[in-house]
Amino acid sequence: MTIQDVVIIGGGAAGSSAAFHLAKGGLKVKLIERKDKKSIKPCGGGMAASVQNFFPFSLSPVVDEVITRVDFSWRLNDPVVANLPGSSPFWIVRREKLDSYLAEQAVSAGAELLQPVGVINIDKSKNSWLITCDNGTELESLSVIIADGSNSPWPSKLGVGPKKHNFAKTTSVRLEGSGTLQKGTARFEFGLVHHGFAWAFPISSGINVGVGTFIGRQETDTQEVLDDFLPSLGFDPQEGDRQHSKLRIWNGHHPLHGDGLLLVGDAASLCDPFLAEGLRPALISGYEAANSLKEWLKDDTFSLEGYSKTMHTNWGASMAWGRRIAQVFYRFPKVGYQLGIKRPTAPQRIAQILSGEMGYGDIAQRVIKRLLLQK
Ligand SMILES: Cc1cc2nc3c(=O)[nH]c(=O)nc-3n(C[C@H](O)[C@H](O)[C@H](O)COP(=O)(O)OP(=O)(O)OC[C@H]3O[C@@H](n4cnc5c(N)ncnc54)[C@H](O)[C@@H]3O)c2cc1C
Structure with a gap:
């Protein structure tokens, strides 16, 4: 069996970003994604334009909208308008397009993509990891990146990341047509959602609408929120398919590395606990994880610990405040x-x-x- 340098479990934003940077560095990379390319991801797709700094290729082919204005409301009233400055700092991407595009870039750089293939087991042997897939494929690798999102079972099994996970509860709805939402405008509604907010972000031929709750155990009646929110956007309250999901949000500073093992993105619980911003940390962690692994594979034994420290300083420090603000x-x-x-x-x-x-x-x-x- 050929030994891989890195096997990456999950071809979302975090995994594909890591795959690209590692393959570009000349490493032998396998990226494994369970779902096919067409699956719709529950994600608003709002993304800071500054993530462009982490890639040598342009992200513009996957940017659906450039946001120039943000509308806020409290129970659909009391509006606040924020006009974003000329540099257009906030983009909306269609998630499945972004993930596929990053995976394609990783493949062009030399990574091998296995899709649709699910990982069903990982085991550490003496000097390597053994990865078993649901199609019978078995792989051996010097290192593993866990990038399989909010439902990842591996951090708990392997004793890395937060011991206790904290989840935001979300519902997302993708609608055809733009309703009353103006081009280039993103909408945030507070007040209708107990312990959270609702949002509407424009995409090329529709809107991503979502409802998220961030603290407390009380169940939110999402349909009750949508009964008011969707008509305010010019849609029927029943329109669109609902996707309900739990999003693992930041829950304290914890090591994100093990022996030849790194956690990235939602699997590392990096998502912002106040506004559910998870794309930027996914892309940043993919980039940082790749840099650390490149050094580790060259025998720098401390570089994986360096990854945990970097994510702590460059992301976690802000999230610790984000969690307090959310509370x-x-x-x-x-x-x-x-x-x-x-x-x-x-x-x-x-x-x-x-x-x-x-x-x-x-x-x-x-x-x-x-x-x-x-x-
Ligand atoms: C409703 C909703 C709205 C959101 N809106 C925004 C937003 O507007 N802006 C923002 O920045 N963030 C948003 N987020 C958060 C953002 O979507 C996540 O933080 C982001 O997807 C994290 O990327 P990831 O690559 O870590 O995980 P994911 O995107 O979940 O990718 C993980 C991948 O791993 C694959 N996988 C899972 N298990 C296996 C397995 N066993 N084998 C192989 N593959 C596997 C999955 O199929 C998936 O493709 C939102 C989240 C939700 C739920």
């Missing part, structure tokens, strides 16, 4: 909306957060102080 904002959302979103400086801050130019840590101390004083 306060979603408990007192009306106050949060008035003091956070309706502030005169909010549009500029929002643009900076959506673009990735500003982290939660930069604004958190002031926001929390303000909310607690109001309580």
Whole structure:
């Protein structure tokens, strides 16, 4: 059996990004994706344009919309409009297009894609990993990247990442036609959703609508939210197919590496616990994981630990604040909306957060102080 340098489980944003960077570095890479190319992913597709910095090829072929304006509302009223500056910092991508495109780039760089093939077992032998697939394929590899998303069983089994997972509950609806949503406009609705928010993002021939709850165990009656939200966008409340999913969100700083093993994207619980931003950390972690593994394969034994540290510093530090903001904002959302979103400086801050130019840590101390004083 030929030994691979890296086997990547999951060909989503995180896995495909890692596959591209590793293959480009001349490594022997197998990328394994369970679903076929056409499966629709439950994702709004909102993405900071700054992720372009992580790729030497243009991402524009998969950008459906460039967002120039963000509309906020509280129970469909009390609007706030944020015009995003000329540099167009926020894009909307159609997820399945983005993932396929990144996987194609990885293949062009030399990775081998197995699709649709699911991984059913991974085992560590003395110096390598043994990976078993549902089509009977068995692979041996010096290292493994776990990139199989929010339902990944491997972090718990292998004792890496958070011991306890924290989930946002989401429902997404893809609609044909744009309704009343203006081109280039993204919409965020607070107030209709208990402990969360609803969103509407334009794509080339339709809209991605979603409902997410981020704290608490109480079930949200999603249809009740959609009964109000969809007509406000010019759609019938029953329109579109619903996809319900649990999204693993950031839950503290934890090592994201083992012996020849790295976690990336949702499998590493990197998704933002306040706004469900998971694409940027997926792409960043794919990039950073690839850099660390390249060094580790050259015998730098500490480089995998370096990956955990880098993700802690460059992403986790902001997410720790994001989690605190979520806990306060979603408990007192009306106050949060008035003091956070309706502030005169909010549009500029929002643009900076959506673009990735500003982290939660930069604004958190002031926001929390303000909310607690109001309580
Ligand atoms: C409703 C909703 C809306 C969202 N909206 C946004 C948004 O607007 N902006 C944003 O930034 N983030 C958003 N997110 C979060 C974002 O979608 C995720 O954080 C992102 O998909 C993480 O990418 P990933 O590659 O880690 O995981 P995934 O995209 O889930 O990819 C994992 C891949 O692994 C494959 N897989 C699973 N098991 C196996 C196996 N055993 N063998 C082989 N393959 C396997 C899966 O088929 C999948 O393709 C949203 C999430 C949801 C649920």
